[in-house]
Amino acid sequence: MIRAGLPELTAFVAIAEQRSFSGAARAMGVSPSALSHSMRGLEARLELRLFNRTTRSVALTEAGEQLYRRVQPLLGDLECAVNDVTSERNTPSGSIRLSASESSFKLLIRQVMPAFLLEHPRIHIECSVDSRLVDIVADGFDAGIRLYDDVPRDMVAVRFGPDIRFAAVASPDYLARHPEPKAPHDLKAHRCIRFRFASGTLFRWDLDHLGHSASIDVDGPMTLDNINLMVEAALGGIGIAWVPLDQVVEHLQARRLVHLLPDWGPYYPGACLYYPANRHPPMALRLFAEAVREWTRQQA
Numbered sequence: 001m002i003r004a005g006l007p008e009l010t011a012f013v014a015i016a017e018q019r020s021f022s023g024a025a026r027a028m029g030v031s032p033s034a035l036s037h038s039m040r041g042l043e044a045r046l047e048l049r050l051f052n053r054t055t056r057s058v059a060l061t062e063a064g065e066q067l068y069r070r071v072q073p074l075l076g077d078l079e080c081a082v083n084d085v086t087s088e089r090n091t092p093s094g095s096i097r098l099s100a101s102e103s104s105f106k107l108l109i110r111q112v113m114p115a116f117l118l119e120h121p122r123i124h125i126e127c128s129v130d131s132r133l134v135d136i137v138a139d140g141f142d143a144g145i146r147l148y149d150d151v152p153r154d155m156v157a158v159r160f161g162p163d164i165r166f167a168a169v170a171s172p173d174y175l176a177r178h179p180e181p182k183a184p185h186d187l188k189a190h191r192c193i194r195f196r197f198a199s200g201t202l203f204r205w206d207l208d209h210l211g212h213s214a215s216i217d218v219d220g221p222m223t224l225d226n227i228n229l230m231v232e233a234a235l236g237g238i239g240i241a242w243v244p245l246d247q248v249v250e251h252l253q254a255r256r257l258v259h260l261l262p263d264w265g266p267y268y269p270g271a272c273l274y275y276p277a278n279r280h281p282p283m284a285l286r287l288f289a290e291a292v293r294e295w296t297r298q299q300a
Contacts, residue, residue: 012042015035015039016068017072049061050067094283096125098141098144102226107160144274148269157273164244165265166245167243168187174234190240191221192219192239193230193240193241193242195227202223214264231251245265
């Protein structure tokens with residue numbers, strides 16, 4: 001029977017996540033040479049190459065990728081079991097790795113996390129902000145934060161925050177040079193600021209009013225992958241931006257931006273904290289999810 005010890009598998013996962021022997025060694029508090037020796041021994045017993053090594057990079061082989069996808073969740077569950085046992089006796093502790101879109105994460109930073117982290121000083125939250133729709137299980141995250149429509153249906157979803165309404169906005173300077181659109185299809189004649197997902201897909205402008213809908217494939221001088229930069233481009237008079245209304249309210253009130261076609265802004269279900277339904281969530285995540293639920297109940 002081929003055996004791999006827990007320290008070796010822990011080291012293997014650390015190297016896979018760091019994509020570096022030296023980085024994994026620093027994280028584990030051991031020497032790179034000891035880590036390299038351990039991996040050579042593991043590969044010899046498995047009779048498999050797990051890493052492709054060069055002088056500049058470390059990458060998983062196909063076999064290494066397969067082993068990582070099986071072992072990483074198991075080690076995570078083992079760590080959770082230990083943390084749960086010790087947390088019942090001591091102060092709750094542990095780390096929560098989140099993948100989130102910037103706009104969805106911002107609300108929790110402002111409203112939930114300050115009190116939560118004060119109440120649980122030994123819990124650490126790490127967040128990777130990304131516009132991509134990542135596979136949180138495959139990429140080693142405990143949970144994700146995205147709009148409800150983007151959450152896989154096999155996940156536990158904790159709704160929070162209001163529904164999201166989109167709006168077309170432009171600066172007074174832009175409108176002084178271009179006629180204000182009166183109907184959705186007028187947008188095709190305007191200079192529009194587009195959003196591109198990390199997947200490469202361009203975001204279409206879907207407008208809706210009293211049962212009538214219009215999906216406009218606009219054109220313009222600029223394409224961005226960040227909502228905040230789209231707002232800045234609109235403020236600079238570059239063109240019309242299609243952005244969440246709550247991110248431009250202050251600019252509209254200060255008349256730095258003008259809300260165009262205000263009756264046509266569609267609503268989308270708001271943000272969710274989500275995590276796998278078929279895995280026992282660690283205590284730190286359970287406490288955080290309950291804090292999100294409690295804040296949502298208070299708002300309701």
